[in-house]
Amino acid sequence: MRILLVEDEHALAETVRRGLKNEGFVVDVAHDGIRGLSAALENPYDAILLDLMLPRMNGYDVLKELRQRKVWTPVLMLTAKDGEYDQTDAFDLGADDYLTKPFSFLVLVARIRALIRRGAPARPVVMRLGTLSLDPVSHSVCRGQTPISLTAREYGLLQYLMRRHGQIVSKAEILQNVWDPAFEGADNVVEVYIGYLRRKIDAPFGLHTLSTVRGMGYLLSADPSPGSRDGGFPGA
Known part of the structure; x- marks a missing residue:
């Protein structure tokens, strides 16, 4: 079984390499994102261990590029960052697992x-809700066949609402998950961006899928989608 380890901490990389070799793995090592991406594109691997904070090209961008090129090798992210939003970003881009440093070597081997047992079936990562689609890999949004241009903040807000589609989400939840847990500005910024989204994903199409539930928050629902029973997307 052949593994690619992309890790810029040389001592850690060597420790992991030796340990995996003793477990019967063949391990290639790259110490920056560019070399890691090149190795992953040129060689068949059973799994990739990918650090998040890498020189030259970070782990997010390496993973994004791999999935854009339809390389579905299972990827386990290794990182010192343990924030929920960091993990969500990794999974949205197509990561298969996530392990926070410091980690148990026995747990790493088990993961x-x-x-490897699950293999690497090709799987789309596009989120769909009725005629609305969001591709986390290309950061593109469409209503039917019509592309919708969003700012980074609008995109983040829509992505969160699509994950929580059919549920009422409060301003506090949106601020914590789309802005920052330590955000100290006024919460009416959420209302402003909800308005921006409505003018882009609903108004031009004569729809009202993003609604305000007075005193509670906001609700994103699916418009009728031909061939879809509930308008949701797999895994939601």
Whole structure:
């Protein structure tokens, strides 16, 4: 079983390499994102261990590029960052697992073996809600066949609402998950961006899928989508 380890901490990389070699793996090592991406594109691997904070090209961008090129090798992210939003971003881009440093080597080996057992079936990562679609890899949004241009903040807000589609989400939840848990500005910024979204994803199409539930928050629902029973997307 052949593994690619992309890790810029040389001592850690060597420790992991030796340990995995003793477990029967063949391990290639890259110490920056560019070299890691090149190796992953040129060689068949059973799994990739990918650090998040890498020189030259970070782990998010490496993963994004791999999935854009339809390389579906299972990827386990290794990182010192343990924020919920960081994990969500990794999974949205197509990561298969996430392990926070420092980690148990025994747990690492178990996770790798589990990934290899599951294999690497091709899987789309596009989120769909009725005629609305959002591609986390290309950061593109469409209503039917019509592309919708969003700012980074609008995109983040829509992505969160699509994950929570059919549920009422409060301003506080949106601020914590789309802005920052430590955000100290006025919460009416949420109302402003909800308005921006409505003018882009609903108004031009004569729809009202993004609604305000007075005193509670906001609700994103699906418009009727031909061939879809509930308008939702797989895994929601």
